[in-house]
Amino acid sequence: MNDKAHISYHTARRFLIDLIKNNDFSGDDEIIKLLHSILQGKSCLNYFTDGVVSRVHIDKETRIFLLDYSDQEVKMPCLPKTVFLLFLIHPEGVNFKGMRAYLQELYNIYQIVMKKNIEADKIKQILGNLVDPMSNSIYEACSIIRNRLLKVAGPSRMKFYDITGKRGGCHHIKLDRELVTVEHEKLRKMMNR
Incomplete structure (x- = not known):
């Protein structure tokens, strides 16, 4: 998680919307699980770091x-x-x-x-x-x-x-x-x- 992209929120939002609109993610289980957890109000951070002990x-x-x-x-x-x-x-x-x-x-x-x-x-x-x-x-x-x-x-x-x-x-x-x-x-x- 140290390789975070340094882009503005608005740029990232626009990029994410375009990505979702223009791509079919139905075959990508990881993205489907992540989107499902977001829709259920769970944190994206928890999805990626669950079970990880941080430094x-x-x-x-x-x-x-x-x-x-x-x-x-x-x-x-x-x-x-x-x-x-x-x-x-x-x-x-x-x-x-x-x-x-x-x-x-x-x-x-x-x-x-x-x-x-x-x-x-x-x-x-x-x-x-x-x-x-x-x-x-x-x-x-x-x-x-x-x-x-x-x-x-x-x-x-x-x-x-x-x-x-x-x-x-x-x-x-x-x-x-x-x-x-x-x-x-x-x-x-x-x-x-």
């Missing part, structure tokens, strides 16, 4: 992309993005109740993700709430992550990108880390430890 790309600005599904950024606020990146860094998983052990790492990731300067005490307060076992902050962050990923990955593929685990046990992201590329230098060093 995750994190660029120099720490923007997250699921390259094989869309060129749309998976936008997240700083705290959920920090949590998502922490779990990508730790394929072995992290126990929510033991997150205090990752406080310094969370702080470092948050500083990378944050685009503007913020007082260190404010960051420590935000992250302190996140790692507090009595707080719901980690569950709220995971809910936001799930919601944002769902928009790009779709429900059938969420199992690869979602932070999952049993209550009281380790939570992790199932995605094969071979599918993750990181352009941001500091973040890449953290991933490769």
Whole structure:
């Protein structure tokens, strides 16, 4: 899907209409299935990528992309993005109740993700709430992550990108880390430890 044609919507629309009008596709099962799924209101993207596990790309600005599904950024606020990146860094998983052990790492990731300067005490307060076992902050962050990923990955593929685990046990992201590329230098060093 990296070889996308770069033509305007109107040109593509006109080309598609001409193609459909002037060709008999009755013998092409793939096109018939695709047109049928469109008429039933299903996404064309799902037709082409169903069952495909997308690569995750994190660029120099720490923007997250699921390259094989869309060129749309998976936008997240700083705290959920920090949590998502922490779990990508730790394929072995992290126990929510033991997150205090990752406080310094969370702080470092948050500083990378944050685009503007913020007082260190404010960051420590935000992250302190996140790692507090009595707080719901980690569950709220995971809910936001799930919601944002769902928009790009779709429900059938969420199992690869979602932070999952049993209550009281380790939570992790199932995605094969071979599918993750990181352009941001500091973040890449953290991933490769």
